[in-house]
Amino acid sequence: MSAYPFSNLPARLAALVLVCPERGCWIWQGATSGRGRGGGYGRVKWDGVTQAVHKVVWRIAGRRPLRRGEQLDHECRVRACCNPAHLKPMYQPKNMRLAYARRRAAFRAEAVQ
Numbered sequence: 001m002s003a004y005p006f007s008n009l010p011a012r013l014a015a016l017v018l019v020c021p022e023r024g025c026w027i028w029q030g031a032t033s034g035r036g037r038g039g040g041y042g043r044v045k046w047d048g049v050t051q052a053v054h055k056v057v058w059r060i061a062g063r064r065p066l067r068r069g070e071q072l073d074h075e076c077r078v079r080a081c082c083n084p085a086h087l088k089p090m091y092q093p094k095n096m097r098l099a100y101a102r103r104r105a106a107f108r109a110e111a112v113q
Helices: 053-060 092-112
Strands: 017-019 026-028 043-046 049-052 070-074 087-091
Touching: 026 053, 043 053, 049 053, 053 070, 070 092, 087 092
Parallel strands: none
Antiparallel strands: 017 026, 043 049, 070 087
């Protein structure tokens, strides 16, 4: 899958994105889904509907439509990131197993230090 250039992002979205050169994340600076559990994802009104910004950018970048029940996993682990190169479609049970494994690995790494 080829990378989608930031320069092709519509100006309305690009104006609210900060590009992180170290990690390659496109950090959304606009409205979010709030704090707490399930929070921190960018939100934008697009085509008359408030939606998750990473899903909007996924579609704009021409990526395949998500299948019923699929989610976009942020491989960079940054919820505010909307770079389509950092997103991977997967079903919720697998996404939860990965999240659990990542938290467990981080906990182990912290305990060793």
